[in-house]
Amino acid sequence: MEQNQNIDLLRFATAGSVDDGKSTLIGRLLYDSKSIFEDQLNLIKTFSKTHRNQEIDYSLVTDGLKSEREQGITIDVAYRFYSTPKRRFIIADTPGHEQYTRNMATGASNASLALILIDARNGIVTQTKRHSFISSLLGIRDFVVAVNKMDLVDYSEEVFDSIVKEYNEFADKLSEESIYFIPISALKGDNVIERSENMPWYKGSTLLDYLENVNVSGGRNLTDFRFPVQYVNWGGGDDFRGYCGTISSGVIHKGDEVRVLPSGKTSQISRIVTYDGDLDYAFAPMAITLCLEDDIDISRGDVIAKSDDLPAITGSLEANIVWMDSDSMKIGKDYLIKHTTKTVKGSFTEVLHEFDPDDITEKSSEFLSLNEIGKVNLELKSPIFADIYSENKITGSFIVIDPHTNQTAAAGMITKYRQVSPAKGCESVKARVIRYSGDKKEDAQANYDRLSMQGTHCIYVDDELLQETLCRGVPVGSEEYSQAIDGLCEIVTRSGVSVVLCSESVRS
Amino acid sequence: MAAAEESYRLSNLKTLEAESIGIMREVAAEFENPVMLYSVGKDSSVMAHLAIKAFYPKKVPFPLLHIDTGFKFPEMYEFRDSYTKKHNLDLKVHRNEEAIARGINPLSVGTVKCCAELKTKALLDGLNEGGYDAAFGGARRDEEKSRAKERIFSFRDKHGQWNPKDQKPELWNLFNSKIDPGESIRVFPLSNWTELDIWTYIYHENIEIVPLYFAKKRKVIEKHGQLIPVYTDEHKEEVKEVMCRFRTLGCHYCTGAVRSDADTLPKIIEEMMVARHSERITRVIDHDQDSSMEQKKKEGYF
Numbered sequence: 090m091e092q093n094q095n096i097d098l099l100r101f102a103t104a105g106s107v108d109d110g111k112s113t114l115i116g117r118l119l120y121d122s123k124s125i126f127e128d129q130l131n132l133i134k135t136f137s138k139t140h141r142n143q144e145i146d147y148s149l150v151t152d153g154l155k156s157e158r159e160q161g162i163t164i165d166v167a168y169r170f171y172s173t174p175k176r177r178f179i180i181a182d183t184p185g186h187e188q189y190t191r192n193m194a195t196g197a198s199n200a201s202l203a204l205i206l207i208d209a210r211n212g213i214v215t216q217t218k219r220h221s222f223i224s225s226l227l228g229i230r231d232f233v234v235a236v237n238k239m240d241l242v243d244y245s246e247e248v249f250d251s252i253v254k255e256y257n258e259f260a261d262k263l264s265e266e267s268i269y270f271i272p273i274s275a276l277k278g279d280n281v282i283e284r285s286e287n288m289p290w291y292k293g294s295t296l297l298d299y300l301e302n303v304n305v306s307g308g309r310n311l312t313d314f315r316f317p318v319q320y321v322n323w324g325g326g327d328d329f330r331g332y333c334g335t336i337s338s339g340v341i342h343k344g345d346e347v348r349v350l351p352s353g354k355t356s357q358i359s360r361i362v363t364y365d366g367d368l369d370y371a372f373a374p375m376a377i378t379l380c381l382e383d384d385i386d387i388s389r390g391d392v393i394a395k396s397d398d399l400p401a402i403t404g405s406l407e408a409n410i411v412w413m414d415s416d417s418m419k420i421g422k423d424y425l426i427k428h429t430t431k432t433v434k435g436s437f438t439e440v441l442h443e444f445d446p447d448d449i450t451e452k453s454s455e456f457l458s459l460n461e462i463g464k465v466n467l468e469l470k471s472p473i474f475a476d477i478y479s480e481n482k483i484t485g486s487f488i489v490i491d492p493h494t495n496q497t498a499a500a501g502m503i504t505k506y507r508q509v510s511p512a513k514g515c516e517s518v519k520a521r522v523i524r525y526s527g528d529k530k531e532d533a534q535a536n537y538d539r540l541s542m543q544g545t546h547c548i549y550v551d552d553e554l555l556q557e558t559l560c561r562g563v564p565v566g567s568e569e570y571s572q573a574i575d576g577l578c579e580i581v582t583r584s585g586v587s588v589v590l591c592s593e594s595v596r597s
Numbered sequence: 598m599a600a601a602e603e604s605y606r607l608s609n610l611k612t613l614e615a616e617s618i619g620i621m622r623e624v625a626a627e628f629e630n631p632v633m634l635y636s637v638g639k640d641s642s643v644m645a646h647l648a649i650k651a652f653y654p655k656k657v658p659f660p661l662l663h664i665d666t667g668f669k670f671p672e673m674y675e676f677r678d679s680y681t682k683k684h685n686l687d688l689k690v691h692r693n694e695e696a697i698a699r700g701i702n703p704l705s706v707g708t709v710k711c712c713a714e715l716k717t718k719a720l721l722d723g724l725n726e727g728g729y730d731a732a733f734g735g736a737r738r739d740e741e742k743s744r745a746k747e748r749i750f751s752f753r754d755k756h757g758q759w760n761p762k763d764q765k766p767e768l769w770n771l772f773n774s775k776i777d778p779g780e781s782i783r784v785f786p787l788s789n790w791t792e793l794d795i796w797t798y799i800y801h802e803n804i805e806i807v808p809l810y811f812a813k814k815r816k817v818i819e820k821h822g823q824l825i826p827v828y829t830d831e832h833k834e835e836v837k838e839v840m841c842r843f844r845t846l847g848c849h850y851c852t853g854a855v856r857s858d859a860d861t862l863p864k865i866i867e868e869m870m871v872a873r874h875s876e877r878i879t880r881v882i883d884h885d886q887d888s889s890m891e892q893k894k895k896e897g898y899f
Contacts, residue, residue: 098609167745168738170791177609179789191766195748198768311605320622322655329654335619335770340605364650372605376618376651389626413766427771430626488771495775500768 099305102181102197104220105206110237114206114275115182116147118297119171121282147275166196175301190219190460191413194500197224201305202231209242209272213255219446225263226409226462226502228482231305232260232268235296240274244287262449271296309373313476314339315400315484316393317429322378331362331378332387337429337483340372341379348396349387350474355396356383390431392474397582398521400476400484404469407441407505412457414491414498420456424498428473428487435469464504478502520582525591527552533591540587547587550577555592566594610798617786618651619770620749624731624784625658627774631731632724635661635688637673638846639806640735640787642680643795646804647786649684660687662732664723666715667697668848671828676807691723703850721757724781731774731782739791749788755779793869800862810865812842812857823853
């Protein structure tokens, strides 16, 4: 019982072309881990015998819609669950058909690992690449590539090796951090849960073993505190006024000084309220209610952040877009952009390029159509409070809604923004101090380069510069030196510039 | 940093709880007139508990709606009234009075027709009359294969119908709540919970549930392999006393009990962990025909 309370959770999405055997594999994982109840299994067995002329068709475990079973294909994402003593899994089993690519993206957007299936007979096809690319764009950094149907290629090591080589060449263009290859047969069960005797040449993990033990890298930003206000809880005859929301990233403590956007007003956290009692601190992705010391006018869509680390206020974005609507993108048309808890009007001004999913090359394009992926410029009619997607999935993502049809037309991931200048009525823009100790000079320099490339106004401050200017003659490491640095940072951040600080006397 | 990372880790249940609370607040913020469907079962208890948590210290800002067929277990009515009163929840009840007056019941017209009249029609009329634009339901994706396909925000047309082949993509936690007048959204805040999560959460949070979930000796008759409870003097000769409990609650005509000695939450959880049959096996209506749940959902049932 306690185990289920504390066990951790891995969300993964399947990907790959139609008929690569995704549903069969998931069916097999559930069946072999005894996660299918007997009554459900009996229904599947009966249907398999009467309609498919086979003992058991594992794909029926996940293909839950009548039209899917009739056509033998997956149309929409099925969310499946299974647990082992080590981990709990939520699987988004996604469709392979190109026609249903948007449903694949739906499944992948909340996953932290992609399980990509390849049919050993066909090798890598366009959908393998398209899905790998979408997974990578959506920020998934861990891939498991299962080369399936090994039984149909005589369990050949050469076939497996050549697919591994080809996939690796393609994946050089993606930003994945780890790829693990496993030769399997979902139908026969080789290397799914049990090690295969048919492939003695394979020395790696079985699929289940890998999924149970993989340490999924990153994803969660615990540095930058972001709290989009979702719901203002007040009224009803008492003085209580709280701001409800889910922490997008970072950590907040009672007493912390915060700044509210867009007003730019500052205050302190007076209470972190939950039904189970007030908390001293809270972190992403907790759903909490914040109270402030001061009476500030705050509404849904505002953002509470820490004074020295703010998101950008921007109305001008560059973003990667996956188009999901059968109506193509129209340049200049007003769409609704839902970003965190704020929905604003906005229009696409230009398609910078479309991606060819086959080789991730860029080609020119006037607009995007169903299932196409591209990089665009977008102008908003009111500012949002945003970060770059690679730094912050929640404050870096948005959906596009067509106001005429109410359809979700696209998913967007912010790659760059242009700041609204402080003179245009916003008191604060993204500004923060990023501190590195003296021995992290390379990291500091690299971060500075990256921020500059993204268009963030920032300056680089190290001991050399400080000794030449502000802190001439002041010993490094002294209290006076640290105070001088803090004072400098304060002045600079107030003007809306970020500081990358690398110093022997850095304090956290 | 590794130690700090560890102290900033949420358990599985706390992650699910935070996700559900986030969904409820989003609906309260974005819709004019939301309602929470309340069926008095264990999932409803968890859902209502989460709503209380989401808006604490204030009152839950939307009503609870019970679609009452008139055939629920007597213990359910008793629990419903005392629970909602205790927690200051705004309970509304809707019944298809016309069909009830006609004497519709599963024995007279069969389960398919009975559900269509007393549940689906009553639900659609109830939602219509209240003018609700969003309705929470406690369905979970692990319950049944067509439910595994549901979005969290699930669009319904002017007639309350679901089109499983044309669902809106749902990215990250950004929910599209734009609808035209007359259309509505069904919201499933418990989508990612499993039956075991529900029980474990009930145990940890000390959530009240209808006593029918706990095993005790009950008067039942055995019909098509199901233990059907008896509340009248009918079938006197077939009635036997069996130690049993309910895994799921519906109408007392159509919900079977399972033989069990589990009379406490830990025992129920233990039983769950070794269960070899799905919870809905005791629900007669799920087995009317192939894809019966998918069909009912298309027509407007939850």
